[in-house]
Amino acid sequence: MISGAKVRLGHLIRNQHSPCLKLRSCYSHRKIHHLNPLCSYDNTKILCKEGKLTPPAFGHFNNFFTLPGIANKKKEYIGKKIVGFTPEQMFDVVSDVENYKKFVPFCIKSTVTHKTKHLLSGDLQVGFPPIVESYSSTVSLNRPHSVRAVCKDGKIFNHLTTTWKFIPGLKEGPQSCHIHFYLSFEFKSMLHSQLANVFFDELVKQMEWAFVKEAEKRYGKPSLPTVKL
Template sequence: MQTFKFSVRCFHFFKIPEMKKEYIARKLVGFSNDEMYLVVADVRHYKQFLPFCTKSIILERQPKEIKANLEIGFPPIVENYTSTVTLNRPNLVRAICKDGRLFNFLETTWRFSPGLQSNPKSCIIDFYIKFEFKSAFHSQLASMFFDRLVHQMEKAFINEAKRRYGKESLPSHELSPVKS
């Protein structure tokens, strides 16, 4: 009697994307806490330097909080959302989206702490973003471009700091991230 072995392969043509995304990074940069805080807190000007941001409008402003509407995307896919942004100069900028149209949730946190003791024009940036799109379509797009997009976003803020404040006092260095 002859025995045959069969192998079975499964192909997934329509893989369901992971709906939740999270990114944590830590960097030592050659700009002060206050300089980096001012760049990140300047939501009104995001449309001028942040990739894929086509509009950035301040809807309400209070001393420690703003409500902002951002339009993101590239034609024909353009979406907008509203976030509440908490400001704590020069240590923290946190944006939370609660409007529920595009995201189930979106939280972006930037923490700024002193860098090298020998260099007051340096700081450590802890960057954290966590979100979940409402639609599988947007989740699939995010899955395809997520890493590239967050790196472009980080780079855009550093480049804007260079444009505003000149050459950095030291090159940026990746550090081991910590989630707080």
């Protein structure tokens, strides 16, 4: 899978006539150390550094799909699972935007700029091979039932919406809940979109599970094993 990803990214760079020739060279290595924005194309900061690149582990992710059409930049993901934590506990983890930088994969910065009981605004910066971008979101809070984040600045996304719903779990497991996770996004840049085809399935998978792992750190051993639905 990794060699296939190399071919696809190399094809992308040639077709886009990217000035970042270094990206093609450094991607031939199999590991990355720290990523620095050394060049850009299509208003996208390209992360490359002499050294080695480490792409995320590639794998098949059935719930992640691209809508029909090669030129269509919209992507959606739906994930459902039962976890051994209460809706209140999972809500508190997901709504803790200020600390995303500490436990969400590839989140470099996370700052809450305004917060009320039912609404907050936050600025996020994400970096993953080979791009880094910043954006702002408005987050609606309905404890312990749901968290919904919508990108509001429109610099890199035509739209970005993330919705978490927390529903009481099994009767025989009161310390549990059903999690419904929905992500929908569309990049303005075709370059972003084509890179997403290579990287984002695994990134979304890692991000979703990071919240469950963070709940384990905060609240201890879950009352039951996590089950994907």
